Amino acid sequence: MKSQPFLVRHLDGKAEGRFPVWMMRQAGRYLDSYRAIRKQHSFWEMVTKPDIAAEVSLLPLSVLPVDAVIFFSDILTLPFGLGLPIEMKESVGPVLEKPLTTREQFSVFESFDAIKHTGYVGEALTRIKKTLSPETALLGFAGAPWTVASYLVEGRSNRNFPQIKGWQSHRILASHLPSTNSCFVYRNISLSINIF
Template sequence: MNKTLQNDLLIRAALSQSTERPPVWMMRQAGRFMPEYWEIKNKYSFLEMCKTPEIAADVTMLPVDLLDIDAAILFSDILVTGEAMGGELSFEQGVGPRFSNPIRTQADVDRLETDCVDKLRYVADAIRVIQERLAGRIPLIGFAGAPFTILSYLVEGGSSKDFKRTKLLLNNEPALAHQLLQKIADVTINYLNMQIDAGVNAVQLFDSWALALSWNDYRDFSHYYNKYILANIKRTVPVISFCKGSSVFAPMMADANPDVISIDWNADLKNVKQILPAGVAVQGNLDPFVLYADKSVIEDKILQLFERMRGENGFIFNLGHGIMPDIPFDNVKHAINVVKRFRY
């Protein structure tokens, strides 16, 4: 796998091998902070962008061409699995994703399909187009949303500040919650295997709303299913596990046997690395808000992190979460240049 890539830094770091510098990519790197993204977005709806392989490839390639990062990540959305299962998904400007038929009852769970990977073939088609364009320059990361996070959107009908309906389901109807989570997990396994077969070089599981959960609820309603997914996908490429709350949940996340755990900015990255089992790499963990700061500050913060991680194999530089849409493009480019100049 490494031999076919001109730049395999990310793969080596993900497998806890030595690297001359940390590889860099950023969550939401193909996004709204780039004027070039808006040139495309103003012509198409978000779902059209996701579902048209050539357009998804165009957006995926923006940070590759404009930022010269060490890995591309497929342009898509975590909620496409929820839609394929039967959720009526739309994206509204200023509102975000909405499911107009939220899950409320046993009948709602029963109607969700699990044999639905064919509806996601457009993602495999996009992967093939992207890999043609990358031509082995850098790895391509595929991804999926983790079951608990997908459940929260399906149950709430969209984003939520307090996850009240989700937590009512977990507390009052845990058996129904587990039934829904199992369905999502089975779809996610097929979806990630489809991406691996289509040619991605790594995959990341996004559990964006795990931080809403207590330790026991995370164990029972999130970690259990993430572990099931990681045990049943084709482990021919490195697997990165991310959640908001990873600074708390990292020791449990390691039990699911990922290659890499992506850490939020609330923890000291070296401390986390050293409590994890040998051979588990870490990704992160710059606070994205640092990228609003003066360029000298951005450089100092990155170099502080690198000095802290000096001597540690298995380190991928990233943000603790995604880039915000109004971060100046020049600041992002500067951050990446700082990383690329660094040598251990």
């Protein structure tokens, strides 16, 4: 059996010595190399082009002795992959100009296929894993169903969530989004994510 990365062994109580180190938002504005790539590509290009997503994910390893790499992605990658026109606006964040207002609009999540709709994620993860040392863990993430639904119903970040509160009792939030999210997460774990 292959040895697990140091961070995974530590979480299992099997690592000795020091504590593992990683930084949230590792590939971010503080890196000149990230800013140079960002000038050339839109945010969604960086997420959906496997070579760029892999490169950006791996940037911190060139400057920081970290025990884990965080996959460069976004919590709204799944709905974006399904074709929802989510824009990343500077100083605002994700914006869906025409928020989802009906149960029928949420039915798009029933057709989710991880390979068909977000195959670029798998390609990027495969590239990253080939580059990482066996001691370096790969961390992934996905938007929780409530958080994703909040963006899709509100259209953007909103402190009070007035629209989504009216959807709380809808089964759509308790069925389509969690099951779709589970498929997305399972696919990513099967490809090489060590920790979600």
